Amino acid sequence: MSAKPKLHxxxxxxxxxxxxxxxxxxxxxxxxxYLETKEDLExxxxxxxxxxxxxxxxxxxxxxMVQTRAILSYIAGKYNLYGxxxxxxxxxxxxxEGVMDLLEMIMxxxxxxxxxxxxxxxxxxxxxxxxxFPVYEKVLKDHGQDYLVGNKLSFADIHLLEAILATEEFxxxxxxxxxALQAFKGRTSNIPTIKKFLQPGSQKKPPTDDExxxxxxxxxxx
Amino acid sequence: xxxxPRLTYFNGRxxxxxxxxxxxxxxxxxxxxFLETSEQYExxxxxxxxxxxxxxxxxxxxxxMVQTRAILSYIAGKYNLYGxxxxxxxxxxxxxEGITDLMQMILMFPFSPPEEKGKNLxxxxxxxxxxxFPVFEKVLKxxxxxxxxxNKFSWADIQLIEAILxxxxxxxxxxxxxxxxxxxxIRVSNVPTIKKFLQPGSPRKPPPDQHYVETVLKVxxxxxR
Numbered sequence: 001m002s003a004k005p006k007l008h009x010x011x012x013x014x015x016x017x018x019x020x021x022x023x024x025x026x027x028x029x030x031x032x033x034y035l036e037t038k039e040d041l042e043x044x045x046x047x048x049x050x051x052x053x054x055x056x057x058x059x060x061x062x063x064x065m066v067q068t069r070a071i072l073s074y075i076a077g078k079y080n081l082y083g084x085x086x087x088x089x090x091x092x093x094x095x096x097e098g099v100m101d102l103l104e105m106i107m108x109x110x111x112x113x114x115x116x117x118x119x120x121x122x123x124x125x126x127x128x129x130x131x132x133f134p135v136y137e138k139v140l141k142d143h144g145q146d147y148l149v150g151n152k153l154s155f156a157d158i159h160l161l162e163a164i165l166a167t168e169e170f171x172x173x174x175x176x177x178x179x180a181l182q183a184f185k186g187r188t189s190n191i192p193t194i195k196k197f198l199q200p201g202s203q204k205k206p207p208t209d210d211e212x213x214x215x216x217x218x219x220x221x222x
Numbered sequence: 223x224x225x226x227p228r229l230t231y232f233n234g235r236x237x238x239x240x241x242x243x244x245x246x247x248x249x250x251x252x253x254x255x256f257l258e259t260s261e262q263y264e265x266x267x268x269x270x271x272x273x274x275x276x277x278x279x280x281x282x283x284x285x286x287m288v289q290t291r292a293i294l295s296y297i298a299g300k301y302n303l304y305g306x307x308x309x310x311x312x313x314x315x316x317x318x319e320g321i322t323d324l325m326q327m328i329l330m331f332p333f334s335p336p337e338e339k340g341k342n343l344x345x346x347x348x349x350x351x352x353x354x355f356p357v358f359e360k361v362l363k364x365x366x367x368x369x370x371x372x373n374k375f376s377w378a379d380i381q382l383i384e385a386i387l388x389x390x391x392x393x394x395x396x397x398x399x400x401x402x403x404x405x406x407x408i409r410v411s412n413v414p415t416i417k418k419f420l421q422p423g424s425p426r427k428p429p430p431d432q433h434y435v436e437t438v439l440k441v442x443x444x445x446x447r
Binding site: 051052053061063065066067068069070073074077078086087089090091093094096097098101131132135 | 275283288289296299300308309315316318319320323354
């Protein structure tokens, strides 16, 4: 029996990317099986392995886990990235949920009609710089520690770094007003497991281009 | 200092209702502050109590908690409704997340334009009866236990009964193909704290009506884009 988790999704970042980030940051090697056609998804559905007929699906520890948040929570808990007690977990959850709302906007962006893209992009940047980044800037500034919660690397830090880098792809200077986040980004990017994930050849996926978008549309929406 | 959690939201179900269910099921009394005007909302933002400028807000154990899932996870963990280990928690999380996707459709329904309501209702019925309810029917049938996970009352059971009742309000015969869920609904409705919550006069909120929709739109008016 393989000890490695196995991820089922398209080659897109989509809803699986946060899971790739978390496993990689935890130093866990994983395998991936890619959905390339609608038939691939139908086959998975027919085989009964998708609890709600949806991906992401991650085979891990004898379970066929679905639902992104459930998967992320399990991995975070298993690899000690979820704080030391219920209260730290509460703070991690709050920070993660905020980041997820921002990442959700970024994730659906490639699917938006062309004539709304400019407006949606402006909203992403506005939300990032007025709703989300200020919160984490303040948290880091107020306690002066390296990590968001409990002076220890957690799921919240990994997720925030993912969101920072994704937002920077839209606007490279988006952190210009956030010195604590700039330092955070520098520090966290240099954590060995994360540094490795950020190098070419890792399982980190690129932004969705037109070719991949066509595949994704065919798999999920045709 | 009051020991009771304090909930800030509209006087209606929305995103706060699962929190009311969970606290009530855990036997925890709570206070509520209702948002009625956009000025109230803007004051909350100005006072810096809303981490991401959003409600729900739950003041509990010295924290001003936001983000529904974070709030629910905390309450479930605190009151032993989250399973006995990480694997049970994983199952509860999967079940809750699936049900939440169904509840999201119900949440958005009152805000959909009149011409789309018929289609949306069909979609709710379709997803409930072909994607979600069959999963829980099968889980209960296979292990033959009273509750979804670990033979013990958990957040998953509370979330499921909330969803069943919400869908039944729209589609009364929706459980007709699901005998296990019918029995589950009766059993869980009779858990003393749930039974109390289902009685008139409890903090349970009625189905959203036009007044609720108008209040929400009015409060968010200046911030909607």
